[in-house]
Amino acid sequence: MQTETTRRRLRELILDGHYPPGSRLGEVEVAGTLGVSRTPVREAFRALTADGLLAGSGRGLRVVRLDAEELAQVYRVRAALEALTAELAAERQRAGRLAPAELADLTELADRTHRATADGELAAGVRLNRAFHRRIAELAANPVALHALDRLWDQIQVSTLRSLRAPARTGLVDAQHRALLDAITAGDPEAAAAAARRHVLDTCAADRPAADDKE
Amino acid sequence: MQTETTRRRLRELILDGHYPPGSRLGEVEVAGTLGVSRTPVREAFRALTADGLLAGSGRGLRVVRLDAEELAQVYRVRAALEALTAELAAERQRAGRLAPAELADLTELADRTHRATADGELAAGVRLNRAFHRRIAELAANPVALHALDRLWDQIQVSTLRSLRAPARTGLVDAQHRALLDAITAGDPEAAAAAARRHVLDTCAADRPAADDKE
DNA sequence: CACATGCTCATTGCATGCAATGCATGCAGA
DNA sequence: TCTGCATGCATTGCATGCAATGAGCATGTG
DSSP states (O other): OHHHHHHHHHHHHHHTTSSOTTOEEOHHHHHHHHTSOHHHHHHHHHHHHHTTSEEOOSSOEEEOOOOHHHHHHHHHHHHHHHHHHHHHHHHHHHTTOSOHHHHHHHHHHHHHHHHHHHTTOHHHHHHHHHHHHHHHHHHTTOHHHHHHHHHHHHHHHHHTSTTOOOGGGHHHHHHHHHHHHHHHHTTOHHHHHHHHHHHHHHHHHHHGGGOOOOO | OHHHHHHHHHHHHHHTTSSOTTOEEOHHHHHHHHTSOHHHHHHHHHHHHHTTSEEOOSSOEEEOOOOHHHHHHHHHHHHHHHHHHHHHHHHHHHTTOSOHHHHHHHHHHHHHHHHHHHTTOHHHHHHHHHHHHHHHHHHTTOHHHHHHHHHHHHHHHHHTSTTOOOGGGHHHHHHHHHHHHHHHHTTOHHHHHHHHHHHHHHHHHHHGGGOOOOO
């Protein structure tokens, strides 16, 4: 079971920025650091490569570094999938399959996200924001979409780590979260899908200036 | 490099139905069959598991067998992604970024798909149909979407292998392919997205009777 | 006769040795 | 000084040994 724990720990290290994009990862080095043999590290590398966090087949794996265009492509797929999950969640709400507690939960996540970001706790804000979006995907009750989104969120998180941007957009983000929330609560699939798509694409546009790649 | 070839060969065997859904795959057995050691087989297993073709954590991997609901969930994600690729392809056409030869190619794929299916060459029809959809995804020029769709197509192909159904729907399928093609050719993203979504969801509905799972 | 329990064996997970490969570095010659 | 080549090294890919674990089966008992 060391393979799985190794995979998890490595993923955390990458998502934390401990291994920033472009870092080179060697089997021996990581095996030594984590105190396991090369085999589980090797398999963890494969898994993370499949998840789109590592790349560079052959000699030397590196943490993926997406350029602006690739990041935009990831965002477009994310927008399509989040439009789907929002639509499905709204459908389930309309069908009466969502418990009030679940919606309350979602509202609280939106609140906490806004508060954390407004208070300047950027790391917590990023985490809560992701939790908010993920909760919607859970309410959609489609594991396939959820899994695909998990991968995309990981990729985006890695590539936008350094640009933990200031809150200027905080108000807009929160307003869009509320709009999405309202559409789901109202059981309006079309509105929910549209709100989700717009929100994600706006976020993409806001992240784009992160094209200050050097090194 | 035996890992990669092993992965490819195993994928082919699974997609061909040589290892039908539910089959149990053992490292030693496959290693013996393919004439390699357990290590590359092991890694190929991991990769195919990540691709959603194998499952069954822990003791004994099996070829995934999706029930009707899971298959429908895959189809909904596929519909969202194919709507996106159709939209992107149409956008590129509108922007004049698609060469006429590329569209001609696509038309020919639609033709050949229709002919093969109408002639009762089901296997060839399935292959060509997939090639048609894939070509659209290629024209969308979004590798992220293309990769995600490749995985979904694989999963669907495995789970609908046994129900290589008769052509009754042939006419409808071809008509929808033409509608999609026309929307892309016309550079109409909304129409293309709608056509793709409807086509995929109709296909899902047609595949649903495959719920005659026993064994 | 059914169910629980203990045993045996197949199968996987992990570690490590060995061979191959690609890269960097340093030296020699132009 | 620059270029080309050769050599050494770091690193990965693959094979295999060993230990652990879970499953299936047989047997004994209620």
